Amino acid sequence: PQPTAKLLSGYTIPLVGLGTWKSAKGEVGAAVATALRAGYRHIDCARIYQNEHEVGEALAAVLAEGVVKREEVFITSKLWNTDHDPARVEAACRKSMEDLRVSYLDLYLMHWPVTGTPGPEVQPPLADTWAAMEQLVDKGLVRTIGVSNFSAKKLEALMARARIQPAVNQVEAHPYWRNEELRSWCAARGVHLTAYSPLGSPDSAAVIGRAADVPSPLKDETVAAVAAELGKSPAQVLIRWAVQRGTSVLPKSVNPQRIAANLEVLVGGWQLAPEQVARLDALPVQRRMVDGSFWVDARGPYRSTAELWDE
Numbered sequence: 471p472q473p474t475a476k477l478l479s480g481y482t483i484p485l486v487g488l489g490t491w492k493s494a495k496g497e498v499g500a501a502v503a504t505a506l507r508a509g510y511r512h513i514d515c516a517r518i519y520q521n522e523h524e525v526g527e528a529l530a531a532v533l534a535e536g537v538v539k540r541e542e543v544f545i546t547s548k549l550w551n552t553d554h555d556p557a558r559v560e561a562a563c564r565k566s567m568e569d570l571r572v573s574y575l576d577l578y579l580m581h582w583p584v585t586g587t588p589g590p591e592v593q594p595p596l597a598d599t600w601a602a603m604e605q606l607v608d609k610g611l612v613r614t615i616g617v618s619n620f621s622a623k624k625l626e627a628l629m630a631r632a633r634i635q636p637a638v639n640q641v642e643a644h645p646y647w648r649n650e651e652l653r654s655w656c657a658a659r660g661v662h663l664t665a666y667s668p669l670g671s672p673d674s675a676a677v678i679g680r681a682a683d684v685p686s687p688l689k690d691e692t693v694a695a696v697a698a699e700l701g702k703s704p705a706q707v708l709i710r711w712a713v714q715r716g717t718s719v720l721p722k723s724v725n726p727q728r729i730a731a732n733l734e735v736l737v738g739g740w741q742l743a744p745e746q747v748a749r750l751d752a753l754p755v756q757r758r759m760v761d762g763s764f765w766v767d768a769r770g771p772y773r774s775t776a777e778l779w780d781e
């Protein structure tokens with residue numbers, strides 16, 4: 471059995487999941503099928519990735535093989551910014567469910583604290599969107615609800631208005647952006663942190679307009695040294711680091727060998743020694759790869775990335 475974390479909803483989340491952001495059409499289905507056959511039990515999806523239909527085909531095919539049962543796989547999707555209007559939430563969720571060919575989602579996340587409507591306030595208010603997401607739980611469409619890309623401040627404001635508490639905050643986390651303050655803030659409140667871009671998202675530069683020469687944890691000397699000490703790859707060290715700090719982690723790959731290798735961090739009983747973790751926890755480079763600058767608007771609600779992240 472794989473390591474899992476218990477969520478506030480009472481359900482459990484497998485710690486290693488397959489990421490599907492940037493997985494191209496024509497490739498993502500094979501990646502999902504390979505992952506499930508290799509033992510992955512957690513697939514992270516989103517409507518905005520524009521590939522849920524192909525993910526759903528692959529999931530259905532593997533379920534039909536009898537390799538795994540639906541209730542053994544943890545499937546996440548996310549509500550996109552343009553569907554925050556409470557009147558749109560259920561239809562958006564149902565569209566993802568239909569594309570993914572599932573009768574329920576394990577986890578549905580508000581993808582960003584952003585609606586795309588310029589102005590001084592977030593409109594519609596995040597709490598109103600959340601109330602509509604709570605109804606998805608009431609209706610049995612979704613088992614657990616949560617958020618993504620929320621600061622502690624935004625999460626706290628939402629929690630104060632929530633009937634069903636957000637159980638997960640999915641944010642960027644890796645040794646070059648440890649996000650430790652947010653992780654410990656969430657941990658103290660029972661909110662599970664999921665780490666996206668755990669390898670530093672080397673393939674997202676072109677997609678989101680980040681400079682291609684930003685330092686990458688996959689190429690870090692200390693990560694390489696720890697990997698050599700353990701006889702593992704740098705990617706495996708980064709994924710193992712995430713698991714050992716109690717986060718779930720979503721390495722994306724469409725390559726069969728790398729998909730398998732990324733899950734092998736759970737095999738063989740190996741781990742990072744405390745001293746190795748301490749070296750990774752001391753790496754001086756700290757910067758987001760996904761900085762959210764694409765949501766900054768002079769008209770508000772976020773006039774700077776500092777306002778988006780409350781830093």
Ligand code: A2P
Nearest residue numbers: 667668669670671673705721722723724725728
């Ligand atoms: P590919 O899909 O060709 O394997 P992140 O999960 O941080 O967003 O990073 C995903 C990127 O890392 C993709 O470019 C992916 O390429 C690459 N990648 C995934 N697994 C590994 C690995 N084990 N070693 C090196 N690169 C990897």
